[in-house]
Amino acid sequence: MPFTSWYMVYGAVVLLFATGSSIAHVMTVRRERGQDPFKPLFGLTPLLAMWTLIPAYLFLQPTILESQLVPFVLYVGLINAHTVGQIIVAHIVKSEFPSLNVLMAPLAFGVIDSLGPHLGLWPSVLGDGVYQVALVFMSLGIAVGVYGSFVYSAITTICDYLDIWCLFIKHPFVEEIHCMNGNGPIQKKRN
Numbered sequence: 001m002p003f004t005s006w007y008m009v010y011g012a013v014v015l016l017f018a019t020g021s022s023i024a025h026v027m028t029v030r031r032e033r034g035q036d037p038f039k040p041l042f043g044l045t046p047l048l049a050m051w052t053l054i055p056a057y058l059f060l061q062p063t064i065l066e067s068q069l070v071p072f073v074l075y076v077g078l079i080n081a082h083t084v085g086q087i088i089v090a091h092i093v094k095s096e097f098p099s100l101n102v103l104m105a106p107l108a109f110g111v112i113d114s115l116g117p118h119l120g121l122w123p124s125v126l127g128d129g130v131y132q133v134a135l136v137f138m139s140l141g142i143a144v145g146v147y148g149s150f151v152y153s154a155i156t157t158i159c160d161y162l163d164i165w166c167l168f169i170k171h172p173f174v175e176e177i178h179c180m181n182g183n184g185p186i187q188k189k190r191n
Contacts, residue, residue: 023041027040043097043099046098046100046101046104047083049104050076050079050080050083050101050107053104053107053108053111056111056115057110057111057114060111060114061114063128063133064132064136067133068136071136072140074140075136075140075143078143078147079104079107079143082101082103082143082146082147082150083098083101085147085150085151085154086098086101086150103147106138106139107139109135110126110132110135113125
């Protein structure tokens with residue numbers, strides 16, 4: 001195999017080892033605390049769903065695999081980034097673990113639409129050509145919008161709560177006192 005293929009195999013082995021050891025660690029800690037060790041495994045549902053839908057879609061739509069892989073990979077990366085962002089925010093605010101990601105809906109639709117003709121059960125709404133490509137680009141656009149909105153909302157909410165400015169320059173507060181003599185406002189800094 002070429003070096004790049006070996007590097008991908010190495011990355012897959014490391015990823016599987018890290019994931020497996022993390023699962024084992026969480027289960028051990030939960031057992032020590034007297035909690036159900038299998039409940040956190042349900043948190044892997046979005047990951048398993050995503051990595052089931054991605055190969056299924058690429059198998060059912062070889063056109064995307066052969067000619068539109070870059071926008072599809074960007075779309076999948078945004079799904080992953082949104083899931084990780086939801087997990088981090090849920091962890092910080094101590095809320096329920098997110099089990100759904102709205103960005104997987106177009107991918108699920110694409111798999112279901114493509115699976116019908118493959119099994120001979122129903123005709124495809126999108127077909128195999130240009131409409132599948134349109135689905136990928138539409139999904140990418142939706143993902144950019146949803147993830148961008150999520151990032152902006154998270155940053156502004158945190159900045160408002162901490163009274164810091166992250167996306168803007170925070171100018172010092174200046175109180176204006178209007179004079180009655182008509183010479184204009186007098187500015188007085190307050191710290």
